[in-house]
Amino acid sequence: MIKVAAAVIVSDGKILAAKRKNERLGGGFWEFPGGKLEPGETPKQACQREVAEELGDQCEVLERIEVSRHFTTPYGELEIDFFWTKLKTYNLKLVAASEYRWLTPEQLESVTWLKPSEPVLEVIKQTDLRKFE
Structure with missing residues (x-):
């Protein structure tokens, strides 16, 4: 089982989406920043x-998002913990992504998401994001 954590970053009623670099697996698709847990x-x-x-x-990190978290991938079983989060300084750098966008809940469907990110989209749409301000 591959364990992953991902950040659903909230600011001013918008969510930060990251577009994977084309040379990476899943390149060109959008996701929430995150990655595999390290030992311990x-x-x-x-x-x-x-x-x-x-x-x-x-x-x-504000709170864990209650959503379906188990996925089967060509590389094995994946378990993702999604968290509502807020940035501290907003000095974003393009390190792992080719592009970032701040999307309103209504704009979430305007990009193509990686499959493991999809269950969170409905939760975002049903959440009053102002509670995180």
């Missing part, structure tokens, strides 16, 4: 580390 790391710690590595910023 909790999902929350992995979420914070991945945001720092992929965006060059620190984040505050």
Whole structure:
């Protein structure tokens, strides 16, 4: 089982989406910043580390998102913990992505998401994002 943590970053009623670089597996698709847990790391710690590595910023992890988290991929079983998060400084860098966009819940369908990100989209649409401000 591959364990992954991903950040659903909220700011001003919008969500940060990251487009995978074309040379990466799943290139051209959109996702939430995140990655595999390292040995001894909790999902929350992995979420914070991945945001720092992929965006060059620190984040505050607010709460875990209750959503279906198990996926079958060509590389094995995947378990993802998604977290509502906020950035601390908003000094974003293009490290792991080719592009970033801030999307309103209504704009989420305007990009093509990686399959493991899809269950979170409905949760986002049904959540009052102002509660995270």
